[in-house]
Amino acid sequence: MNEPMVTADSEVVLHFDLKLEDGSAADSTRVHNKPAKLRIGDGSLTANFEACLMGMKVGERKAFTLAPEDAFGQPNPDNIHHMDRTKFGADTPPTPGMIIAFTQPGGVEIPGIIREVAGDSVTVDFNHPLAGQTVIFDVEIIQIAKSED
Template sequence: MSELTVTADSRIVVQLVLTLSDGSVAESTKANNKPALLTLGDQSLSPKLEAQLLGLTVGSQHKFSLAAEDAFGASNPDLVQYFSRQAFLEAGEPEVGTIMLFSAIDGSEMPGIVREISGDSVTVDFNHPLAGQDITFEIEIIDINPVLEEQNENLTG
């Protein structure tokens, strides 16, 4: 039996450490030992990130760097919005650096980061928190195409 490898439609369980260009760690699943589940081919990952994962096998460790536009995208000024402080009455007083959920027109929820509070104006950034950052990825493949709990239920039901 051949060893499983990551393909263009794989679901993979990974331990990862994301490091910014200044050397600070932006994200680490190893810190709390909670591996991440990534899905290739669903447009949630950038094409260059997916390309780095293809062909890896369980136990593979891979370290690589991606420029901002190839990692989480460039920061888009159109995704920075301004709100009246009154819009936050129900949610409570906003604080700079807080991530809050906002309802989009279609009813979905989008996370936004409060960037600035000035008088009655609250600036909220809907860019990915790592947008605009060059990122070094350290990834270890834990599992490929794991059987998820809901799939088990489907098999028995």
């Protein structure tokens, strides 16, 4: 019997560690031993992340270094907004480095990182926290199933 491999129609259960070039951890499914489950092409990973997984087999472990363009992209200056300090609750005054969820029209929440607080102006960065970073994607395939479409 052929060993299953990750293909364009696979449902994959995997563990991953995402690290920055300096070795610091950015994200990991191993910390809480909760592997990620995804369907190739469902949008949960970029095409470049998915391309790294193609052809891998159960039990296989690999690490890939991805340039910012292949991972979370470069920071987009259009995603940096200046907001009035009155938009923030008195119970959680904005401080640089703080990540706050902002509710968009339609109810979707997106995280913003407070970059600067100057007087009544608060600079909020809505770029992905890893935008502009080269990342090391260390992945281990736990299970592969064909999609049941």
